[in-house]
Amino acid sequence: MNIELTPLSMADIDADIELIIVVDKDTDHRFVKDKKLLKKAAFGAAQDEVCLLVSKKHIYVGADSLTGVDIRSAAANAVRALKGKKYKSLKVATYLNKGCTYTLRAMVEGIILGGYSFEKYKSKPTKQRLKHITISLDEYNKQPMDIDKAALQVHKAQIIADATNFTRDIVNTTPDDCYPAVMADIAKHLAEESGLKCKVLKPKEIKKEKMGALLAVARASRHTPRVIHLSHTPKNPKAVISLIGKGLTYDSGGLSLKPADYMVTMKSDKSGGSAVMGIMKAIAELDLPIEVHGFIGAVENMIGGDAYKPDDVLVAKNGKTIEVRNTDAEGRLVLADVLCYAQQEVKADYILDFATLTGACVVGVGHYTSGVMGNSEAMKKRVVQEALNAGELATALDFNRHLKKTLKSEIADICNISNTRYGGAITAGQFLSEFIDEDHADKWAHVDIAGPAFVEHTWAENPHGASGVGVRMTVKLLEKIAENSAH
Numbered sequence: 001m002n003i004e005l006t007p008l009s010m011a012d013i014d015a016d017i018e019l020i021i022v023v024d025k026d027t028d029h030r031f032v033k034d035k036k037l038l039k040k041a042a043f044g045a046a047q048d049e050v051c052l053l054v055s056k057k058h059i060y061v062g063a064d065s066l067t068g069v070d071i072r073s074a075a076a077n078a079v080r081a082l083k084g085k086k087y088k089s090l091k092v093a094t095y096l097n098k099g100c101t102y103t104l105r106a107m108v109e110g111i112i113l114g115g116y117s118f119e120k121y122k123s124k125p126t127k128q129r130l131k132h133i134t135i136s137l138d139e140y141n142k143q144p145m146d147i148d149k150a151a152l153q154v155h156k157a158q159i160i161a162d163a164t165n166f167t168r169d170i171v172n173t174t175p176d177d178c179y180p181a182v183m184a185d186i187a188k189h190l191a192e193e194s195g196l197k198c199k200v201l202k203p204k205e206i207k208k209e210k211m212g213a214l215l216a217v218a219r220a221s222r223h224t225p226r227v228i229h230l231s232h233t234p235k236n237p238k239a240v241i242s243l244i245g246k247g248l249t250y251d252s253g254g255l256s257l258k259p260a261d262y263m264v265t266m267k268s269d270k271s272g273g274s275a276v277m278g279i280m281k282a283i284a285e286l287d288l289p290i291e292v293h294g295f296i297g298a299v300e301n302m303i304g305g306d307a308y309k310p311d312d313v314l315v316a317k318n319g320k321t322i323e324v325r326n327t328d329a330e331g332r333l334v335l336a337d338v339l340c341y342a343q344q345e346v347k348a349d350y351i352l353d354f355a356t357l358t359g360a361c362v363v364g365v366g367h368y369t370s371g372v373m374g375n376s377e378a379m380k381k382r383v384v385q386e387a388l389n390a391g392e393l394a395t396a397l398d399f400n401r402h403l404k405k406t407l408k409s410e411i412a413d414i415c416n417i418s419n420t421r422y423g424g425a426i427t428a429g430q431f432l433s434e435f436i437d438e439d440h441a442d443k444w445a446h447v448d449i450a451g452p453a454f455v456e457h458t459w460a461e462n463p464h465g466a467s468g469v470g471v472r473m474t475v476k477l478l479e480k481i482a483e484n485s486a487h
């Protein structure tokens with residue numbers, strides 16, 4: 001989508017259709033020109049409610065407020081309603097919240113995110129014809145605006161929304177089209193396009209690095225594993241950040257096989273790794289003055305004669321031994337080794353990992369929210385805050401010493417599952433904490449994205465399927481780190 005900002009007033013812009021956001025049901029606002037028709041159509045201007053007046057070339061959408069969350073969702077729903085229709089160009093005014101240009105960023109994100117649909121496997125895809133968006137500086141509350149500042153927000157929004165859609169495409173791709181070697185190819189291609197560095201470890205190198213836990217998970221698959229390392233390394237970086245993603249291109253559960261209904265959608269178990277790729281793409285394009293490393297453990301968890309088994313004891317990269325009691329708790333095994341590798345390769349100021357790690361997280365906080373864990377209150381708080389600022393939902397899930405004990409093994413250093421059926425998101429997080437070095441302990445946060453990564457209905461600016469969760473929140477966090485850090 002091509003997005004243009006212009007000082008022209010709305011009346012002077014030529015476009016196939018005009019988008020009008022009706023804020024807080026204020027149908028008397030000067031932007032609302034079709035009062036009678038809207039009344040006839042029983043348009044109540046509820047959040048995300050859309051009314052298309054074809055003959056007037058106007059599309060109306062309701063937003064409860066001028067906050068980024070409401071405007072983003074409203075814009076996305078309006079664009080979604082135009083899908084399959086013949087409009088090629090759209091014009092829209094500017095909506096600021098108390099003069100803040102952040103709402104403009106949210107609106108542009110909403111337009112691009114709402115325009116997304118995954119049609120790769122449709123023999124007759126429904127085209128998104130909307131290509132040109134013109135935004136007038138005519139503002140909802142007649143507030144003056146600095147066009148350069150506004151243009152910067154539009155530019156950032158485009159990069160971030162495109163990166164989110166890039167992540168969505170990877171996650172939505174089927175397991176037979178996107179297996180570990182393909183993940184590595186996507187990373188290499190991204191590196192070439194965006195000026196990142198990319199190193200890929202194949203099985204021989206992974207063995208050399210002694211990633212015994214990851215290799216065990218990968219063993220039964222015909223698709224061999226890859227460990228991917230992408231890096232953005234500007235001169236004089238203000239901070240160094242490592243991002244680690246769970247990239248299970250398919251999770252059948254292994255010998256602790258998932259029931260049929262639970263296996264469907266497990267192509268989405270690569271969402272953490274795919275989010276890391278999207279974040280790296282955005283960071284490179286924004287050229288943030290921080291050093292960012294993205295590590296992805298790309299593995300397929302399958303069954304077969306060579307499969308790893310419940311009762312096996314694995315040796316992770318840091319030498320810790322793990323008793324396997326359930327082969328479906330594989331993500332933490334892969335992450336254990338990749339976390340160790342990341343810490344060996346890079347001394348970071350912040351470490352974040354993203355994983356569709358537990359069904360328990362979805363049970364606990366629902367489909368739309370990520371669970372943020374770690375040893376440091378400050379780190380959890382910061383991550384949650386920036387997620388909310390970026391328009392994602394996240395909440396802290398606190399560790400405790402009682403749950404930690406439930407991971408005890410009689411025969412190895414630790415078990416890969418807890419001995420209690422409750423608190424599964426937290427025990428998984430506490431398992432990971434065993435693979436964080438002492439000097440990184442308070443610099444690490446674990447984000448369980450099992451809920452929002454893949455949802456089988458549309459919600460706000462997110463489509464059916466992959467949402468690209470993690471991209472917006474992390475880019476926002478990294479932008480803040482880049483602004484505030486003096487290395």
Ligand code: BES
Binds near residue numbers: 359
């Ligand atoms: N990939 C799943 C977690 C998951 C479940 C993600 C639902 C998205 C939606 C993970 O590998 C898994 O299977 N976890 C088990 C852990 C259990 C065996 C301790 C789970 O959550 O049931």
Ligand code: ZN
Binds near residue numbers: 329
């Ligand atoms: Zn699993």
Ligand code: ZN
Binds near residue numbers: 248251269
């Ligand atoms: Zn999994």
